[in-house]
Amino acid sequence: MKGSHGPTSSHRPPPKRPMDWERLQLVEKIVDEIVAEHHPHLARAKIVVLGKPKAGKRGGKVNVAKASKAAAALNALVKDEIGEVHYQIAIGLDGWDKLSPKQRRIVLDHELMHFAGQDEAGKWVLVGHDVEAFTAEIRRHGAWTLELEIFCREAQQLALPLSA
Numbered sequence: 001m002k003g004s005h006g007p008t009s010s011h012r013p014p015p016k017r018p019m020d021w022e023r024l025q026l027v028e029k030i031v032d033e034i035v036a037e038h039h040p041h042l043a044r045a046k047i048v049v050l051g052k053p054k055a056g057k058r059g060g061k062v063n064v065a066k067a068s069k070a071a072a073a074l075n076a077l078v079k080d081e082i083g084e085v086h087y088q089i090a091i092g093l094d095g096w097d098k099l100s101p102k103q104r105r106i107v108l109d110h111e112l113m114h115f116a117g118q119d120e121a122g123k124w125v126l127v128g129h130d131v132e133a134f135t136a137e138i139r140r141h142g143a144w145t146l147e148l149e150i151f152c153r154e155a156q157q158l159a160l161p162l163s164a
Contacts, residue, residue: 024049024091027108031089034109041117045086045124046070048078055092064095065107067114069126086124087115 027049035042048070056063070085078085089111099107116125131151143149 021053022051024051027051027091027104030105031108031112034105034112038109039112039115042087042112042115045115045117046083047087047089047112047115048074048082048085049089049091051091051093051096053093055095062095063092064099065089065091065111067111067126069124 028047031047031049035045035047056066067087067089070088074088075085089108091107096104096107114126114128116127119125131147133148138148138152143152
């Protein structure tokens with residue numbers, strides 16, 4: 001009997017199309033608030049926030065957002081509509097949707113910290129993290145660099161627990 005074993009290939013639904021990237025203008029308003037509060041050196045920077053379907057992963061950990069300088073290709077597409085873009089933040093919407101409003105602001109603030117502003121030549125600059133270390137490294141060797149010493153001193157001033 002034809003059709004008794006389920007739908008034939010001609011009756012299958014079309015494959016789902018992945019969600020496209022989108023500009024997140026409401027999130028850009030939050031970015032503007034955080035810039036005014038904590039990053040005055042970025043007051044003249046044009047920062048766009050783009051949503052993408054999936055968050056990235058690095059070292060097995062979810063990376064909800066990624067900061068970068070705006071690519072020349074992006075500027076070629078949008079310069080007539082919104083002007084020159086200096087920086088962009090790409091957000092993985094699957095991870096973003098699981099965050100509280102407070103966590104979202106923290107993620108955005110973190111990404112803004114990568115944006116150093118303009119250098120003496122007028123170029124928009126990115127910076128890396130202040131500290132990159134393994135927990136086991138600190139456990140075994142302590143704060144063995146100036147950066148780790150500063151970081152540990154600051155961390156000791158925090159009220160715990162951090163799960164709030």
